[in-house]
Amino acid sequence: MDRSTLTQQVESVERNVAFLQQEHRILLSGLRLEIRNLKKRCNGLQKKFEETYFSAQSKLIYITKIC
Secondary structure: OOHHHHHHHHHHHHHHHHHHHHHHHHHHHHHHHHHHHHHHHHHHHHHHHHHHHHHHHHHHHHHHHHO
16 A cells, blocks of 8 residues: 555544534533523423422312311
C-alpha cells in the first residue's frame, strides 16, 4: 500500500471521527433538553397529584367527622 493511499485513509477516518463527535454532541444536547422537559413535567404532575390527593383526603376527613 503506498503512502498516499494510507494518508488518504487516515484523513478519511479523522473526518469520520470528527463527524461522529459532532453528532454525539448534538445527541447529548437533545437528550439533556428532553430530560429537563421531562423533569418539569414530572414536577408539575407531582404537584397536581398532591393537590388532588390532599384535597380528597381533607374531604374524606370532613365527611367522616360529620357522619
